[in-house]
Amino acid sequence: MTELFIIWSILASQIILGLAMGCALFRMVKGPRAQDRILGLDALYINGMLLLLTFGIRTANTIYFESALIIALLGFVSSIAFSKFLMRGEVIE
Amino acid sequence: MSHLTDLPLWAAIPVCLLLLSGSMITLIGSIGLIRLKNFYKRLHAPTLGASAGVILICLASMLCFAVLQSRWIFHEVLIIVFIILTTPVTLMLLGQSALYRDRIEGTDGVPLKAKPISPKADETDI
């Protein structure tokens, strides 16, 4: 009973997080300007990290948590690099 | 699914509630990315997922594995600390660069800089 309950709620939250990733992906693809796309990419990173955490709860596998940590780090660095590029990339033009 | 059967009911209910509320808050933040009309409004939306969503889902995971006692639960603490420290920096830089681009293109509704930009000496050397 308890097992069924928790498995269904993990599945529901995975579906919800998948929808959230879809929303962020929509903004990343459509976004009228470059900064909107970067914002979408940043949200996509965070949502994907949360999705990996729910997979980790479901399977109790440590690999998922390690990869969530790596995504958190790399997402931060890439967003910083992109927004720095937006600031400095046009100075040279 | 062997390890989840060991979870008692008093722990399973908070874990489920934390998971569902965290993912719902993240979804609302991502819907805000679609619904809000201009970039500066959208800049506020991912903060929801990054603050409340991350904290709630990590708390669910910590509670689950603290009750099961199958492994250390400190990875989630690291994730919470990282996200809370780094998200403001990202959004601040993104807002700055958007403001800079809008000023160069002369978009309406963007406040102008108080003074004309004077080139700094150490920037021209590079």
Added chain:
Amino acid sequence: MRYWFPYPLLSFALMLFWLLINQSLSPAQILLGAALGISHAWLMVNLRPAKTSMKKAWLIGRLIGRVAADVVRSNISVMGIILRSRNRPVTSGFVPIDITLQDENALALLACILTATPGTAWLEFDSQTRVLLLHVLDVENGSAWAELIKTRYEAPLKELFE
């Protein structure tokens, strides 16, 4: 002592971080973490961060509690704004605020607090005119927001650092 261990708190935090990532408390890992922490603190010396000292460190607890309460409250209000935004478009705007804080680290802390709270985003700080440009999602009147931020965050930070 100060020469060999320039930033003891930073070194300790790095060692703790190393141990948490490796998930072990064996002496070898503690030694390796300590070596990493101390050598990275030397790297930090080259960056020359602005030295600051907290005068009244006990006030930081009150500030953290206040920020946590505000983050929860503004999370709820921003969720409401997003869900209602189809029927009632939100009016957002830029709010300029005069900041009198001098300490750089206090300014950085203020920036992180304001950006971590949903509903307010730090956009730009002009260090010559000392004007902060803030974007507020649900702005009703800008001067009230400026007053709120000055009394609620800037005054405690000033008390804490100066």
